[in-house]
Amino acid sequence: MQLIITDAWLAKSRAIHLSGTKLILSTVLVSFVLMLIAAMLYHWVFLKGAREGWPIVGSLVKFVVKDEFEQRDRFLRENLDVLARKTGEMQAKLTQLESLGERVSGLAGINPAIIKKVPGQGGVFISGRSLSMEELRVTLAELDQLTDQRSDLLTVLESRLFDKKILSMMIPSQLPVAVGxxxxxxxxxxxxxxxxxxxxxxxxxxxxxxxxxxxxxxxxxxxxxxxxxxxxxxxxxxxxxxxxxxxxxxxxxxxxxxxxxxxxxxxxxxxxxxxxxxxxxxxxxxxxxxxxxxxxxxxxxxxxxxxxxxxxxxxxxxxxxxxxxxxxxxxxxx
Known part of the structure; x- marks a missing residue:
């Protein structure tokens, strides 16, 4: 590649010959210089302008930051809405399971208070990392599936126990006289x-x-x-x-x-x-x-x-x- 530089005052021209290697090095150098200048301008104009209260720069920075926060809030709000709906569904299913558990325990002759009793827990505390949003969704989905399985199982047990109780009520085993x-x-x-x-x-x-x-x-x-x-x-x-x-x-x-x-x-x-x-x-x-x-x-x-x-x-x-x-x-x- 050949560059020709002309000096209008001296009425002279000079030719510069660039090989492939020199051209690449020159391009990289120019790109680096432009990036450095852009970073300095950003630091000087935006950050310094925001700190010192330049009206135009401050407004622009506030607009960019506000838009970023709004996007983040919108993302969190959408995910929280999804988790809230899932939590509501889980609460409804747990209420159904509690009701089924009381009916099944009653048919089986078990005190419902035993079913409601919260089991004891304990042990050495070993901290772990916080769950991500995706891991939390997966955990809720697994709990939802497990709840459905337990509900189906309790429904079948209730039906079997109810049939058995009905059959026992139809067998004449009650004494026909109270005193005799x-x-x-x-x-x-x-x-x-x-x-x-x-x-x-x-x-x-x-x-x-x-x-x-x-x-x-x-x-x-x-x-x-x-x-x-x-x-x-x-x-x-x-x-x-x-x-x-x-x-x-x-x-x-x-x-x-x-x-x-x-x-x-x-x-x-x-x-x-x-x-x-x-x-x-x-x-x-x-x-x-x-x-x-x-x-x-x-x-x-x-x-x-x-x-x-x-x-x-x-x-x-x-x-x-x-x-x-x-x-x-x-x-x-x-």
Whole structure:
């Protein structure tokens, strides 16, 4: 490359020849000088002008700084809004989990206070670096996924426990009289009217006239009538071909089609029909076939075993027979 320099005063010209290496070095040198001059100008004009209060420079610096702060604030505000929404969603899900936990613990017979109790924590403190915004978002996403999994699991457990509780409420294991002594048991006996051997298809509970008769399990009243032999009689259908029968009552308090809760008072003890005195004749029928009610009453775990044995004369070993009987009328549970 050739440069020609002309001096107007001396009327002379001078030619300078630059090779490739010299040209590169010259370009680098000129660039460095320009950058140095620009840095000095920035320091002198902007920084010094801002410190000394030059109006134009100060306004320009304030505008640049303000724009930078606004961009930073906008970025932080957008990320905080996202984190706030995520936090709100997590709070809602945790409330749902707490509610599910209380219901599941109630169905499982566990004190809900144990679930709510905050576990103890401690240990040596080893400090670590602060989480970045991206790491915090990832952590929240993992917690969100874990919360969904726990919620699904608790929902399934609640459904299973609820089904199990409903099934237990449909099994006639509630004593049908609040106060009474067991008279005649299920099986063959001497008939009190004829004096001959006859099958007694239920249990006789001796009680005073007017004593409360309670539903042994939840169900629907399918029969409420005055029967020649059973007197004032009530039959409750518990589903799966399981029916309980309450006979000889002096007064009935329910009618056909009524929904009955477990332990609900449905009648009062009496001596109507083919009876020699005030008592409750209680039967359990599976597919229309009489069963020994003692085997079902033995499953009444809500009562102390001693009280159950005292009132109904139940042998605790009979509890194992309940599963064999219920498996025939609840095939869906097998």
């Amino acid at each position: 002594n067991l008279g005649s048991s299920f099986g063959w006996r001497i008939d009190p009217f004829t004096g001959s051997s006859a099958l007694h298809t239920g249990l006789d509970f001796q009680a005073e006239t007017g004593a409360s008769i309670l539903a042994a399990a939840a169900g629907v009243v399918v029969t409420q009538e005055l029967h020649p032999a059973y007197g004032n009689m009530i039959e409750i259908d518990h589903g799966n071909d399981l029916v309980t029968r309450y006979a000889h009552s002096s007064k009935t308090l329910v009618k056909k089609g009524d929904m009955i809760k477990r332990g609900q008072k449905i009648a009062e003890v009496g001596s109507t029909g083919r009876s020699t005195g005030a008592h409750l004749h209680f039967e359990v029928l599976v597919q229309g076939i009489p069963q020994d009610p003692q085997k079902f009453l033995a499953a009444g775990k809500h009562l102390p075993l001693g009280q159950l044995t005292k009132v109904s004369g139940v042998n605790p070993s009979l509890q194992s027979a309940v599963a064999d009987i219920t498996s025939r009328w609840a095939p869906s549970q097998r």
